[in-house]
Amino acid sequence: MQKYVLFILFCLLCISVRAQYNNDITIGIIVPDQQKEIDRDAFRLLAARMDALMATNGISSQANGTFIMYPIVNILERKLVEGGLRNITMVELELSLFIKQLNTHTLFGSCLKRLKGNGLDLSAAIRNAFSTININDNVYSLFLKQTKDKIADYYSANKSNLLNQARRLALSQQYEQALALLMTFPQNLKGADEMQTVAIDIYKKYQNQVCTQLILKAEAAISLQKYEEAASILATIDTEATCYSDALKLIKKIEETIRKDQKTAEKLEKTLLNKKINLEKKRINAIKEIAIAYFSNQPTISYTQIVK
Numbered sequence: 001m002q003k004y005v006l007f008i009l010f011c012l013l014c015i016s017v018r019a020q021y022n023n024d025i026t027i028g029i030i031v032p033d034q035q036k037e038i039d040r041d042a043f044r045l046l047a048a049r050m051d052a053l054m055a056t057n058g059i060s061s062q063a064n065g066t067f068i069m070y071p072i073v074n075i076l077e078r079k080l081v082e083g084g085l086r087n088i089t090m091v092e093l094e095l096s097l098f099i100k101q102l103n104t105h106t107l108f109g110s111c112l113k114r115l116k117g118n119g120l121d122l123s124a125a126i127r128n129a130f131s132t133i134n135i136n137d138n139v140y141s142l143f144l145k146q147t148k149d150k151i152a153d154y155y156s157a158n159k160s161n162l163l164n165q166a167r168r169l170a171l172s173q174q175y176e177q178a179l180a181l182l183m184t185f186p187q188n189l190k191g192a193d194e195m196q197t198v199a200i201d202i203y204k205k206y207q208n209q210v211c212t213q214l215i216l217k218a219e220a221a222i223s224l225q226k227y228e229e230a231a232s233i234l235a236t237i238d239t240e241a242t243c244y245s246d247a248l249k250l251i252k253k254i255e256e257t258i259r260k261d262q263k264t265a266e267k268l269e270k271t272l273l274n275k276k277i278n279l280e281k282k283r284i285n286a287i288k289e290i291a292i293a294y295f296s297n298q299p300t301i302s303y304t305q306i307v308k
Contacts, residue, residue, distance in 0.1 A: 025148045025186050026060040027067045027099060032303045038073060042126045046071060049133040050097070056135045057144040062292075066184045067108065067151060070306050072096045076114070078122060090118045091125040095133075097140075099147045100306060101154070108154070109147030111139055152189055159191045163198055175206035176294045183291035196284065203287050204240050211243030218250050227254050236286060 029050050031043040050069060051061045061069075077092040093115045099108045117129025134140075155162075162181060169178035182199040185192060214237055221230035231254060237247045 025058075025067075025151050026062055026184070027054060027069050027147075027151075029054070029061050030068055030070045030301065030303050030306055035073075037075060037122060038126055039123050042123060042130060045127055046073075046130045046133075049130055049135070053133065053135045053140055054144065057141055057148075059144060059148065066103070067099060067101055068301075068306055069097060069099045070303060072098070072307070075126075078125070081118075086120060088118050089120065089122050089125045090116070091122065091129055092116050093126065093129050097143065099151075102301070102306075108150045109143055111143035113137070113139055152186065155185055155189055156191065159185070159194075163195070166198060166202065170202045170205060173209065175202055175209060176290055178202050179206065179287050180291040180294040183288060199287050200280070200283050203283055203290075204238055206290070207238040207241040208243075211237065211241050211246075215243050215246050215250070218247070222250065222253065222257075227258055230254060235282075238283065 029047055031047045031050070032038075034040045034043060050071070054061045054069070073096075074094040075091060076094050079090050081088045081090055094112065095115055096110060096112045098110045100106065101108060113133075115129040115132055117125045117127070117132060119125035119128050162185060166178040166181045169175075169181065179199055179202055182195050182202070185195045187196075214233055218230045218233040221227070221233060230250065234247045234250055237244055241247075
């Protein structure tokens with residue numbers, strides 16, 4: 001049983017099969033916190049509708065620091081209709097959506113729609129208007145399709161520049177930024193394989209940089225008898241990393257330790273079976289996590305910075 005656990009640990013680190021990826025264009029969403037006559041709740045609702053709109057059109061709304069969609073809302077008309085029991089506020093809005101490249105502030109697409117809503121007050125009427133956004137509307141679909149095509153052309157035209165920039169970042173040991181940059185390239189475009197190859201090469205260098213930290217984390221987990229946690233950490237160490245031999249020694253230490261505890265061995269075996277994935281896919285998933293962490297740690301971009 002314990003040898004089987006060790007075998008699974010080795011599988012986590014050694015198996016290599018080509019992975020398949022289906023990523024599409026990624027565009028982040030940003031809305032104002034609030035503005036005159038339009039409150040925070042209304043903009044939260046608008047952001048949710050924008051997210052649904054992009055999902056319907058095959059676009060991920062996870063921000064990656066490259067492209068962003070933002071709204072500009074104008075109140076065209078409002079009027080108070082006196083009713084029997086309560087007055088009703090009616091409003092007509094002009095909603096403009098824009099998609100912009102962050103670094104250059106280049107506009108890649110825009111569309112405009114008029115929305116109508118009603119409610120017991122202006123805020124309720126505006127929220128009602130936002131709720132009427134039809135995510136299947138052809139105006140939005142055409143806008144997003146045309147913008148996606150422009151973004152695809154942008155990436156294709158700038159592939160070499162992106163690769164060179166990533167390599168320069170890697171030379172200065174800015175591995176996280178280099179990997180994050182490469183991960184902005186849509187995986188369904190021609191040239192994605194080359195991006196992936198370069199990303200894996202940079203990831204190996206990154207692994208060498210963080211090797212000692214990972215080994216120390218695993219040793220700390222083992223000292224606390226957190227063998228499952230230690231195994232998970234060791235499984236992130238690449239087979240070509242400089243500390244891989246140290247990782248194997250720790251794996252052997254885990255095996256020797258859990259041999260004394262059948263219950264722990266079985267629990268660890270079950271956990272590791274669920275983690276059995278091929279090496280290339282494991283590398284790509286790790287690279288994606290690094291990219292997400294990098295973008296998450298960047299300074300927040302305000303709506304005002306985007307619009308100006």
